[in-house]
Amino acid sequence: MGAFPNKAAARAHIAKEEEEKRKFHEHQMAVLQELDRGTKVPHLLIEFRSPGFFEICGKDLGGIYGKLDAFLKETFGCEECTLAMKSYPSCCCFKWYEIGQRPLPREPWDDLCDRIYICGQMDSNGMVKSKDGFQFDWNFGKKSMQIVDFMTNTCGWGFQLCDGSNFGRYGSHKEQQLKFRAPHPLNFIAPHIMIELRHVGAGSIKVSGRNEDGIHGKLAAWFTKTWDAKQLANQDLRFCDMTFNVKCFKRRGVQGENNLGLRTMQVVDFMTRECSWTLLTCNSHNSGWTGEEREQQLVFRKDHHLQQGQQHIMVEYRDFGFIEVNGLHDAGDIGAKLDGFFVRQNIKEQNDAEMFCDKKYNVPSGFFYLEWQDKPNAVLSPKNNIGKRTMELANFMASQGWMLLLCNFGTMYVKAPKGMYANPKREQQIKFTKAQAGEKADLPLLMIQFRTIPLDAWGKYVGFIEINGQDCGGVLEKLDSYLKRTMRARPKDRPPYCDILYETDVFNLKEVSSENGHLQSMGKLAGESNFGRYTMRLCDFMVGHVGTWELVVCNGNTTDSTFKIDRELSYAVCAREQQLIFRYRPDGRNVFMAEPGTQGALGRPPLEAPGYWKDDAKAGTVVKNLIPAGAEELAWIQDLLDATYKAKATRDRSVKLADRFVVVNALRSEHPELWEKFAQRRTEVSRNCNERSALASKCKDAAGANPANEAYLLHGSNPTSAISILSTSFKVDLAGASVGTMFGPGVYLAESSSKADEYARDENTGGTYDGLFAVMLCRVVLGSSLLVEKPGDYSAKCTSGEFHSVVGDREKAVGTFREFIVFDEKSIYPEYVALYRREYTDGYASPHVPGDEVREHREGEVVSTV
Numbered sequence: 028m029g030a031f032p033n034k035a036a037a038r039a040h041i042a043k044e045e046e047e048k049r050k051f052h053e054h055q056m057a058v059l060q061e062l063d064r065g066t067k068v069p070h071l072l073i074e075f076r077s078p079g080f081f082e083i084c085g086k087d088l089g090g091i092y093g094k095l096d097a098f099l100k101e102t103f104g105c106e107e108c109t110l111a112m113k114s115y116p117s118c119c120c121f122k123w124y125e126i127g128q129r130p131l132p133r134e135p136w137d138d139l140c141d142r143i144y145i146c147g148q149m150d151s152n153g154m155v156k157s158k159d160g161f162q163f164d165w166n167f168g169k170k171s172m173q174i175v176d177f178m179t180n181t182c183g184w185g186f187q188l189c190d191g192s193n194f195g196r197y198g199s200h201k202e203q204q205l206k207f208r209a210p211h212p213l214n215f216i217a218p219h220i221m222i223e224l225r226h227v228g229a230g231s232i233k234v235s236g237r238n239e240d241g242i243h244g245k246l247a248a249w250f251t252k253t254w255d256a257k258q259l260a261n262q263d264l265r266f267c268d269m270t271f272n273v274k275c276f277k278r279r280g281v282q283g284e285n286n287l288g289l290r291t292m293q294v295v296d297f298m299t300r301e302c303s304w305t306l307l308t309c310n311s312h313n314s315g316w317t318g319e320e321r322e323q324q325l326v327f328r329k330d331h332h333l334q335q336g337q338q339h340i341m342v343e344y345r346d347f348g349f350i351e352v353n354g355l356h357d358a359g360d361i362g363a364k365l366d367g368f369f370v371r372q373n374i375k376e377q378n379d380a381e382m383f384c385d386k387k388y389n390v391p392s393g394f395f396y397l398e399w400q401d402k403p404n405a406v407l408s409p410k411n412n413i414g415k416r417t418m419e420l421a422n423f424m425a426s427q428g429w430m431l432l433l434c435n436f437g438t439m440y441v442k443a444p445k446g447m448y449a450n451p452k453r454e455q456q457i458k459f460t461k462a463q464a465g466e467k468a469d470l471p472l473l474m475i476q477f478r479t480i481p482l483d484a485w486g487k488y489v490g491f492i493e494i495n496g497q498d499c500g501g502v503l504e505k506l507d508s509y510l511k512r513t514m515r516a517r518p519k520d521r522p523p524y525c526d527i528l529y530e531t532d533v534f535n536l537k538e539v540s541s542e543n544g545h546l547q548s549m550g551k552l553a554g555e556s557n558f559g560r561y562t563m564r565l566c567d568f569m570v571g572h573v574g575t576w577e578l579v580v581c582n583g584n585t586t587d588s589t590f591k592i593d594r595e596l597s598y599a600v601c602a603r604e605q606q607l608i609f610r611y612r613p614d615g616r617n618v619f620m621a622e623p624g625t626q627g628a629l630g631r632p633p634l635e636a637p638g639y640w641k642d643d644a645k646a647g648t649v650v651k652n653l654i655p656a657g658a659e660e661l662a663w664i665q666d667l668l669d670a671t672y673k674a675k676a677t678r679d680r681s682v683k684l685a686d687r688f689v690v691v692n693a694l695r696s697e698h699p700e701l702w703e704k705f706a707q708r709r710t711e712v713s714r715n716c717n718e719r720s721a722l723a724s725k726c727k728d729a730a731g732a733n734p735a736n737e738a739y740l741l742h743g744s745n746p747t748s749a750i751s752i753l754s755t756s757f758k759v760d761l762a763g764a765s766v767g768t769m770f771g772p773g774v775y776l777a778e779s780s781s782k783a784d785e786y787a788r789d790e791n792t793g794g795t796y797d798g799l800f801a802v803m804l805c806r807v808v809l810g811s812s813l814l815v816e817k818p819g820d821y822s823a824k825c826t827s828g829e830f831h832s833v834v835g836d837r838e839k840a841v842g843t844f845r846e847f848i849v850f851d852e853k854s855i856y857p858e859y860v861a862l863y864r865r866e867y868t869d870g871y872a873s874p875h876v877p878g879d880e881v882r883e884h885r886e887g888e889v890v891s892t893v
Contacts, residue, residue, distance in 0.1 A: 079155030
């Protein structure tokens with residue numbers, strides 16, 4: 028720590044440190060901002076932690092930071108945090124000065140995340156007190172689901188992962204991390220629900236989330252029947268939506284053995300197999316003096332396009348010296364194959380009088396890596412090889428047709444043989460799901476772990492980056508360059524617990540308080556950190572920049588290293604860990620999200636707005652509404668796809684033509700500004716035009732006429748790109764040459780669902796939305812159409828005003844399809860995005876096709892993009 032003879036010397040030391048931090052911050056932010064500029068599909072982390080902070084990390088795309096700012100302030104009463112824990116000269120004995128920590132005005136170089144909020148009032152020690160006396164971490168589950176609902180159903184982002192940890196000597200303080208990824212249309216529709224299993228004191232269950240499809244009643248009946256649960260009457264909705272008390276959670280011994288994993292898999296089976304909800308994330312927390320008190324959070328999403336959920340099993344590694352497996356009752360022969368895998372490593376099955384899991388195994392000495400941090404006092408280092416062991420298991424399971432779905436890790440503590448020390452013991456829950464038809468289970472995996480190792484009681488630490496996994500597509504070379512440039516990584520000799528090791532000095536951890544009692548109980552360095560900022564940029568790099576990897580796992584943990592000060596006093600110093608696992612998808616595709624427009628609401632009623640719009644859209648007081656299609660609309664869209672289906676394929680088709688396109692769901696856009704432009708254009712071309720297609724029948728005006736020759740036409744896309752087009756409409760570039768286009772550089776639309784499907788794509792980014800394709804139903808002003816059969820650039824015929832559109836009649840010329848091309852983006856109003864799956868009567872599984880959203884047609888035309 029150091030002491031200074033006077034305050035001026037202490038201040039000079041602090042000023043020098045501040046200048047070094049400023050320079051470091053400016054350099055690092057320049058590097059990260061350069062990365063952000065090339066990021067099209069960002070990941071976003073929202074973290075909230077005791078004693079009352081919200082943090083956001085990730086690139087601000089689509090105006091999400093502004094939306095979150097309004098939401099957090101309105102929903103939780105948050106305010107932007109203007110103070111940070113900073114150094115100051117603290118007078119000690121004999122008039123010497125030490126460097127203390129206290130809240131002081133925040134400078135840009137004090138920010139360890141991209142945006143930080145405070146929920147309450149910060150006292151002079153840095154602790155946050157709720158304005159209404161309501162403890163911040165009493166309702167983390169409820170808060171989580173409020174954020175998830177806002178991010179998904181309001182903003183359209185995909186909720187991907189949730190994890191958290193308890194920190195401090197008693198594990199009484201919490202952190203919760205919520206990770207989101209690029210938007211998908213179904214996120215606007217799909218509901219989520221969280222189920223928390225808590226073995227803290229007596230057992231309890233908490234449920235948070237809206238009652239979709241009667242799920243509250245189904246859960247209440249199942250908990251009551253299966254676990255003899257007692258529902259709490261007069262539920263306080265500030266905490267959760269339902270609470271149950273149970274006695275079925277059990278634990279025994281000093282090694283933290285419990286049956287929460289077994290109970291977790293029972294819930295997973297009920298929700299996925301019987302209720303058809305999709306398991307999104309499942310994480311565990313440990314709390315209490317030794318971490319023996321358990322909490323398990325499970326989040327499910329209702330995917331209406333799934334008829335039955337997938338099979339799941341969970342393997343838990345515990346470096347106390349055993350392995351537990353749950354979920355084997357309907358998992359086929361994987362239990363026997365796991366037996367063989369473990370036997371080959373001299374791991375033996377153990378049968379207890381009362382089993383707390385489906386199968387239990389004892390591991391030989393040395394299977395889990397241990398390293399002494401303080402050997403004389405028998406204190407263990409946080410370093411471990413559970414990550415490496417996880418990858419070995421995941422590779423074996425993949426070879427048997429089971430895909431890694433989730434994993435998370437926690438920490439228990441046992442008293443060291445000497446003194447007052449507590450040794451960390453690791454637990455890793457690894458969840459697998461059975462690969463479905465057409466899925467490749469054996470795609471390679473890559474694990475990257477961030478870690479800090481405390482060195483002394485005063486908060487000195489060192490940072491490491493550990494890598495385990497295969498080098499596919501030259502990723503290790505790309506990753507080496509990224510880590511050296513972005514995280515100042517320095518390669519180290521290969522240790523026994525990982526494949527590749529780097530040391531780094533970019534990690535920054537702060538105190539949570541300046542008050543000594545808090546530091547003793549919560550641990551030093553238990554406050555703000557920049558792990559989230561670097562974690563999200565690594566996700567962006569691997570998924571968006573390298574482009575062939577998908578994020579599977581992203582979970583954080585805190586563990587404590589205890590250091591003795593004197594005979595009566597010791598400090599616990601928090602060590603941070605972040606574990607990320609990526610899956611190699613060489614045939615995967617990048618999707619994109621539209622940047623927000625600069626316009627606000629139209630501010631007046633748009634011209635001739637549809638009568639079925641919501642009042643705020645008809646008044647022009649909202650930028651846009653995205654409305655889930657009703658039953659009547661879905662039936663009309665399905666009828667339209669069926670009626671316009673033709674059993675024909677052109678050279679543009681890259682996969683077998685499906686026998687039917689089955690609509691799963693749809694969204695309708697109410698965008699006053701785009702509609703105003705469309706309505707004005709429609710008025711311009713309403714001169715002596717007759718109806719040209721049966722598809723125009725729904726576009727008649729009140730008098731039953733269609734003077735602008737308006738029609739609904741189809742445009743195939745991928746789901747995320749389609750949602751972007753709803754916000755921006757199509758963009759027509761008339762400045763370029765016509766090379767590579769069949770009828771000129773315009774927007775191409777189809778009257779046949781079979782033709783539109785030739786250009787539709789699924790996301791192929793992993794998850795249950797794979798296999799869902801998008802078709803846009805657009806209102807199009809065709810006006811006076813130029814009918815042609817031969818290829819050529821006809822754009823001048825339309826831009827001159829002689830015609831308003833081109834009809835490329837390839838149906839007449841070669842027996843395929845007619846296509847419709849417009850050269851003025853105002854002639855199109857993108858109204859619906861329909862999500863559908865391809866149905867094959869012979870059981871054929873449509874393969875994923877490599878390629879971008881924008882690709883050249885083999886016959887020469889180009890799908891327009893935004």
